[in-house]
Amino acid sequence: MTPDDVHEYMGLVQLFLHFRWTWVGIFTLDIPVGERFLQGFVPLLSQSSICIAFIAKLRTLAYIDKLTESLYRNLGIISAVVQIKTKVLIVYGGPLALNLLNFYFNMVLKLPMGKVWIVTTHWEFNIPSSQIYEDIQTFHGMLSFTVHSKEPLGFQTFLQTINPFWAKEDGFIQDFWEQAFKCSLKSLSLQDGKGTKKICSGDEKLETLPGPLFEMSMSGHSYNIYNAAQAVARALHMMYGESISKYRSRVAGRREEDEYSELRSELSHSQHEANEDSHSMDQDQTSVSVPENQSTMVTADMGIVWIVTTHLEFTVPPSHKYRDIQTFHGMLSFAIHSEEPLGFQTFLQNINPSWAKEDGFIQDFWEQAFKCSLKSLSLQDGKGSKKICSGDEKLETLPGPLFEMSMSGHSYNIYNAVQAVARALHMMYEESISKYRSRVAGGRSVLWSLHPWELDHFLKSVSFNNSAGETIQFGENQELTAGFDVTNWVIFPNQSYVRVKVGRWKTEGPIEERLTLQDENIVWNQNFNQVVPVSVCNDDCSPGYNKRKRDGEPFCCYDCIPCPEGKISEQKNMDTCSECSEDYYSNENQDQCIPKLTTYLSYHEPLGITLALSSVAFALITAFVIRTFTKNWETPIVKANNRSLTYTLLVSLLLCFLCSLLFIGQPQKLTCLLRQTAFGIIFAVAVSSVLAKTLNVVLAFMATRPGSRMRKWVGIKLTSLVVTSCSSVQAGICAIWLSTSPPYPDIDKHSLKGKIILECNEGSTFMFYCVLGYMGFLAVVSFLVAYLVRKLPDSFNEGKFITFSMLVFCSVWLSFIPTYLSTKGKYTAAVEIFSILSSSAGLLLCIFCPKCYIIVFRPGMNKKQVIRRTE
Numbered sequence: 001m002t003p004d005d006v007h008e009y010m011g012l013v014q015l016f017l018h019f020r021w022t023w024v025g026i027f028t029l030d031i032p033v034g035e036r037f038l039q040g041f042v043p044l045l046s047q048s049s050i051c052i053a054f055i056a057k058l059r060t061l062a063y064i065d066k067l068t069e070s071l072y073r074n075l076g077i078i079s080a081v082v083q084i085k086t087k088v089l090i091v092y093g094g095p096l097a098l099n100l101l102n103f104y105f106n107m108v109l110k111l112p113m114g115k116v117w118i119v120t121t122h123w124e125f126n127i128p129s130s131q132i133y134e135d136i137q138t139f140h141g142m143l144s145f146t147v148h149s150k151e152p153l154g155f156q157t158f159l160q161t162i163n164p165f166w167a168k169e170d171g172f173i174q175d176f177w178e179q180a181f182k183c184s185l186k187s188l189s190l191q192d193g194k195g196t197k198k199i200c201s202g203d204e205k206l207e208t209l210p211g212p213l214f215e216m217s218m219s220g221h222s223y224n225i226y227n228a229a230q231a232v233a234r235a236l237h238m239m240y241g242e243s244i245s246k247y248r249s250r251v252a253g254r255r256e257e258d259e260y261s262e263l264r265s266e267l268s269h270s271q272h273e274a275n276e277d278s279h280s281m282d283q284d285q286t287s288v289s290v291p292e293n294q295s296t297m298v299t300a301d302m303g304i305v306w307i308v309t310t311h312l313e314f315t316v317p318p319s320h321k322y323r324d325i326q327t328f329h330g331m332l333s334f335a336i337h338s339e340e341p342l343g344f345q346t347f348l349q350n351i352n353p354s355w356a357k358e359d360g361f362i363q364d365f366w367e368q369a370f371k372c373s374l375k376s377l378s379l380q381d382g383k384g385s386k387k388i389c390s391g392d393e394k395l396e397t398l399p400g401p402l403f404e405m406s407m408s409g410h411s412y413n414i415y416n417a418v419q420a421v422a423r424a425l426h427m428m429y430e431e432s433i434s435k436y437r438s439r440v441a442g443g444r445s446v447l448w449s450l451h452p453w454e455l456d457h458f459l460k461s462v463s464f465n466n467s468a469g470e471t472i473q474f475g476e477n478q479e480l481t482a483g484f485d486v487t488n489w490v491i492f493p494n495q496s497y498v499r500v501k502v503g504r505w506k507t508e509g510p511i512e513e514r515l516t517l518q519d520e521n522i523v524w525n526q527n528f529n530q531v532v533p534v535s536v537c538n539d540d541c542s543p544g545y546n547k548r549k550r551d552g553e554p555f556c557c558y559d560c561i562p563c564p565e566g567k568i569s570e571q572k573n574m575d576t577c578s579e580c581s582e583d584y585y586s587n588e589n590q591d592q593c594i595p596k597l598t599t600y601l602s603y604h605e606p607l608g609i610t611l612a613l614s615s616v617a618f619a620l621i622t623a624f625v626i627r628t629f630t631k632n633w634e635t636p637i638v639k640a641n642n643r644s645l646t647y648t649l650l651v652s653l654l655l656c657f658l659c660s661l662l663f664i665g666q667p668q669k670l671t672c673l674l675r676q677t678a679f680g681i682i683f684a685v686a687v688s689s690v691l692a693k694t695l696n697v698v699l700a701f702m703a704t705r706p707g708s709r710m711r712k713w714v715g716i717k718l719t720s721l722v723v724t725s726c727s728s729v730q731a732g733i734c735a736i737w738l739s740t741s742p743p744y745p746d747i748d749k750h751s752l753k754g755k756i757i758l759e760c761n762e763g764s765t766f767m768f769y770c771v772l773g774y775m776g777f778l779a780v781v782s783f784l785v786a787y788l789v790r791k792l793p794d795s796f797n798e799g800k801f802i803t804f805s806m807l808v809f810c811s812v813w814l815s816f817i818p819t820y821l822s823t824k825g826k827y828t829a830a831v832e833i834f835s836i837l838s839s840s841a842g843l844l845l846c847i848f849c850p851k852c853y854i855i856v857f858r859p860g861m862n863k864k865q866v867i868r869r870t871e
Contacts, residue, residue, distance in 0.1 A: 008120060008145055008334055009041045011484055011505035012090070012307065013048050014515040015118070015143070015332070021088045021535040022050050022556045024307075025081060027101060029093035030057040037092045051537060051556030053086040058093070058100050078104045087535040090118045090307045102139070114527025116535070117142040117331035117489075118307000140329000140497075141525040142489035143307050147220020147336005148482035148504065149412020151344030152419075153467030159216055159348015159405070163202045163391060164363035164374060166355020174374065176365015177353035180209050180402065183372020183389030185353060185363040200366055200374025200389020202354030207345075209369040210399015210496040216348035217499075220336020220409010220485070227416010227472045227482075234462045235424015307332050329491045330525035336409025337483040337504055341468040348405055352391045369398050399496025406499065409485060416472045416482070424462050483507045483514075490523045540572045543591035547575055563590040565753075585754045596749065600758040601664050601826035601833075608664050608826075611833045618841055619657040625848050626650045632855050645693055645719045650848070652686035656840040663829040672743040672760035677734040679836060680771035681727065686843065687778040687809070688726030692719040694785040694802050730774055737767035748825070757825040776813060782806050801847050808842030 016024065024045070028034035034057060045052060056077045059070040078101075091097050098119065117139050164177035164185055174185050183200035207216050218226070353366035353374055363374050372389035396405050407415070463473040470482070486503035503517035524530055541547050541560035546569050548561045563569055563577035568586045570578075580586055584593035601608050629646060632638050638646070659682055662675045696719055746761035762768045783806035789799035816835040823831055854861050 005037075005040060007505070007507040008484060009044050010511065011145060011334055011486075011515060012041070012118065012120070013044050013050065014505070014511070015145075015307070015334070015486065015517075016045075016050050016088070017048060018515060018517060019532060019535075021533075023053050023086045023535050023537045024050060024088040024090060025053045025084065025086045026055045027089060027091045027093070027097060028055070028057055029097050030059045031093075034093055041092075049556070051554040053084045053537070054081045056081050058097060060096060060100075074100065075104060087114070087533045088116050088118065088307060090120075092120050098139070114525055116307060116525065116528075116533050117333075119144040119331065119333040137329055137491055137493070137495075139331045139489055140491040141523055141528075142329070142331005142333060142491075143502075143522070144331065144333005144335050144487045144489065144499070145307075145484045145505070146333055146338065146487050147224060147409025147413050148338050148485050149218045149220045149223030149336060149407045149409040149415070150339010150341065150466075150468035150470050151218050151407045151412075152226060152341015152415050153343045155218055155341040155344015155347045155407060155415075156216065156405075157343040157346020157348075157350055159206050159344065159395060160346050160350030161355070162206055162347070162351020162353075162362065162395075163355030164200060164353020164366050164389075165202050165391070166352070166362075172360050172364070173355070173362015174353065174360035174364055174366070176361040176368070177204065177363035177370075177389065178365070178367015178372075178374055180206075180213050180365035180369015180398065181353070181367050181372045181389050181393050182370050183367045183374055183387060185367065185374020185389065197367075197375070197386020198372035198388040200353050200363065200370075200372050200391060201393075202352045202374070202389065202391020204353060204366050204370045204372070204389050204391055204393020204395075205349060205397060206351040206395015206403055207349050207405050208394035208397020209403030213369045213398050213402015214365070214395050215404015215406050215408065215499070216345060216396055217404050217411075218338055218340060218344055218407015218415055219411035220338045220413050220482075222411010222414040223338045223407060223409055223416055223482070224336065224413010225410070225417045226341075226412060226414045227418065227420050227466060228414060229418015229421040230415075230423050230464065230466060231417055231420010231462045231472065231474070232424050233418070233422015234420055234427050234464060307334070329489070330523055330528065331489045332502075332522070333487045333489065333499075334505065335485045335487045335499075336413060337485045338407050338409040338412035338501075339468040339470055340407050341415060341466065343467075344407055345405065348395050351395055353389060354391050366393065369402055399492075399494065402496070404499060409482075412468075413482065415468075416466055416470075419464065419466050420462050420472060420474075423464050427462070486515075486517060488522050541569075541574065543569055543571060543574075544589045545569060545574075546577045547573060568593055582749045583756065594754065596754050596756045598756045598758060599752075599825055600666050601829045602666065603664060607830055611830060611837070612661060612664055614837055615657050615660045615833070618837060618844070619654055622650060622654040622657060622844060625844070625852055626654070628852055628855055635855065637851050637854060642693060642696055642719060645689055645696065645723075648723060649686060649689035649693070649843075652682055652689060653840050653844050655682045656686060656836060660833045660836045663833050667745040667758050667760045669745060672745055673738065675760060676743060676762065676768060676771060677738060679832075680734055680775065681730050683775050683836075683839075684730035684778065685723060685727045686840070687775060687782060688723045689719075690802055690806065690843065690847070691726065691778060691782040691785065692722040693798060694782055694789065695719075695722060697789050697799060698785065726778055730771065733767065733770050733774060737764060737771070740764065741767065751824040755825060759825070759828070772813070772817070776810070779806055779809050779813070783810060798847065801850060805843045805846030808846060809839045812839040812842065 016022070026038070026041075028037055038055065042052065042055075058074050058077065059066075091101065119142060162173075164174045166173070177183075177200055178185055181200060181204045183198045183204070185200045185202075206214050351362075353363050355362070366389055367373055370389060370393040372387045372393070374389045374391075395403050460474060463471065466472050472482075484505040484507075485501050486505065488500045488502045489497055490500060491497040500521065500523070502519075502521045503515065506514045506516075508514075519532070524533060537554065537557040539560075541558070545560040545562055547558040549555060550557045550559060563586070566586055567577035567579050568590050569576075570591055577590070580593040583596055585596050586592070587594050601611075603609060603612060626647070629638055629643075629650070633643065656679070659675075659678045662671050662678065665671070699718060741764035743760050743763045746759055748757040748759055751757060783803060786799045786802035786806055812835050816831065819831050820828060820835075
């Protein structure tokens with residue numbers, strides 16, 4: 001009648017994923033049940049990327065001859081796993097496993113435990129009344145998966161009216177009453193040497209008992225039984241209400257003794273396990289022993305969050321209600337889902353030990369829990385009289401470890417089961433009952449007798465609302481579909497506790513919607529300061545890093561490696577870094593892609609403005625020189641320097657300064673075509689003009705020799721030939737360049753981080769360096785010729801000025817090449833502009849500055865008489 005274990009395992013996994021716990025430890029008993037749990041649960045963890053820090057299999061203390069061995073073995077396991085830093089611990093194995101852990105942590109190791117304990121539905125944490133003083137603070141904040149339950153109508157009223165005198169034949173309730181309320185149900189109290197034990201009045205209230213002794217709520221198991229009984233009742237009712245004849249025909253001739261053959265077949269394969277011993281039925285339905293399953297011990301580190309499954313109900317007997325259980329404070333548990341039926345609290349509040357005098361349990365519990373006696377006269381125990389139980393004691397006054405005023409998942413299932421059976425029975429007898437009558441002798445009507453197996457069909461179709469207001473129906477495998485409750489254990493310093501329902505796991509619907517949790521209602525272990533615990537093998541990898549698995553360790557353990565240049569990880573714990581698109585680049589932290597900035601040398605930035613102003617300034621200076629020479633056209637200095645060649649040089653220098661403006665601004669197709677070609681041709685004209693001036697000086701001196709044939713070359717003929725021929729070669733190179741692989745506007749997204757460079761692609765780098773190489777060749781020739789004529793008479797000789805200007809020119813362009821190759825983006829254009837301006841300025845200043853000085857500031861020296869006197 002309880003939900004399939006697979007549903008519980010899936011719920012546990014979703015709980016871990018909800019809190020992002022990926023590093024958990026598992027405690028289980030070293031018995032076959034624990035092994036089956038691991039076989040079903042561990043694969044689900046791996047599939048959900050949850051790593052297991054350790055699996056600790058504890059040996060039970062079932063045999064005296066193995067007690068010491070088991071104690072030391074368990075101690076060794078726990079001492080080892082305590083070193084692991086996991087904060088979440090799953091406990092599977094019922095109360096025995098939890099009691100063992102509590103014993104080792106509190107009594108032996110005495111460790112302060114900041115853990116989250118998770119327990120399963122198999123855990124009913126009930127401990128006898130003699131142990132309610134045991135310290136269970138270790139489990140404060142524990143979470144448990146419990147069988148879903150809901151209190152039926154009137155359940156609290158029923159609990160509140162329970163009396164130990166109800167069923168005198170049932171000794172259980174009387175024994176429980178006496179132990180729980182510490183009183184005697186005997187008419188005369190007996191002396192025990194310590195005093196008189198009080199008489200139980202029967203009015204003691206179960207709600208006054210502490211949680212570990214008695215809980216005023218319906219457990220999941222009880223709820224299942226409740227629903228099962230209702231389901232069977234309804235199925236029986238349906239079975240007698242429908243056409244039963246079609247079911248009887250299948251068993252015609254079947255002998256009475258064979259009706260339960262299927263049940264015997266199932267019993268032959270059933271197993272009952274207790275501690276380390278397994279028992280099964282043989283062919284004669286007798287119990288035979290199954291050898292102990294020796295499992296290999298697996299040790300690993302300890303953690304911090306206790307999680308228990310539905311197999312655990314955490315109750316303690318009255319005498320142990322002060323045991324320290326603070327270790328489990330804040331524990332989470334998966335419990336069978338439960339809801340309180342209407343009237344459940346009233347039932348608990350009315351419970352009285354006198355209800356069932358035949359039931360000794362409730363009376364014993366009442367006496368132990370309330371520390372009184374139900375006997376009419378108290379007995380002396382040597383230390384005083386024990387008070388008499390009045391019967392008016394309230395169960396709600398008992399601490400949580402002793403008695404809980406809520407319905408557990410198990411109780412809720414029982415409650416629903418009873419209703420289901422009742423309704424099924426009702427359905428069997430309700431519909432068309434006349435169809436199942438047959439005529440016999442004498443005209444009497446006889447009702448066919450029904451068989452238990454016939455009820456199965458009706459149970460499958462049972463669906464009803466129980467008194468708790470929940471719809472009860474069976475799944476495909478005839479299990480209840482109620483689901484599980486997630487319960488939080490809050491343990492107080494006096495060792496009492498309450499279980500708070502903080503969520504639910506449904507067994508139907510989309511898996512991501514099945515788990516509902518009220519995170520804000522969860523009380524964690526005090527070591528967490530109400531901050532959700534973090535349980536991972538290592539810290540998260542921050543954005544900007546990616547994970548790299550550590551060799552030889554679980555997949556949850558990894559190192560965080562920074563993303564390489566140009567790649568990012570925007571979220572935590574990324575397996576790989578992603579590359580930014582071409583128009584984006586990674587920021588400094590490698591966690592975000594930022595749009596790249598478009599860049600080029602523009603007129604709107606300081607560098608572009610400075611270079612543009614410099615270009616215009618030098619152009620104006622050149623224009624001033626031209627104006628000065630034009631104004632002094634007939635002076636000896638202007639005439640002596642070949643006026644036409646001088647103007648050609650000045651105009652070419654003016655154009656050199658202005659052509660640098662083509663390198664500023666966003667590259668366009670036309671500007672890209674004109675940049676290098678205009679620069680190359682104009683500079684070729686300028687340098688060839690300088691070469692012509694130098695050759696003119698050489699020829700002028702050679703022509704002064706008698707009979708020299710060089711005289712006919714002196715003048716305009718030679719200079720025009722040199723300038724035209726040298727410039728034509730450069731123009732031819734540029735023409736070939738433009739016709740084969742012309743420059744064009746281009747976008748460079750990779751050279752500079754965070755920049756999209758708008759530039760002119762030269763088309764052919766070879767042709768570009770051919771232009772520069774030819775220009776350098778002319779400069780070197782000019783430098784060598786000028787150097788040879790530097791010592792000729794000053795009145796005719798410009799050699800030393802040309803030599804110095806060519807030295808500046810060559811130095812600038814030799815420095816340009818490595819600088820040009822090492823720069824990117826707009827600075828490449830800036831370097832070329834600077835080289836154009838500086839080399840042009842070198843020619844202008846070195847050649848024309850001395851002449852302008854004489855013309856402007858020393859006009860007296862610009863006379864023929866002075867020149868002749870100097871000669």
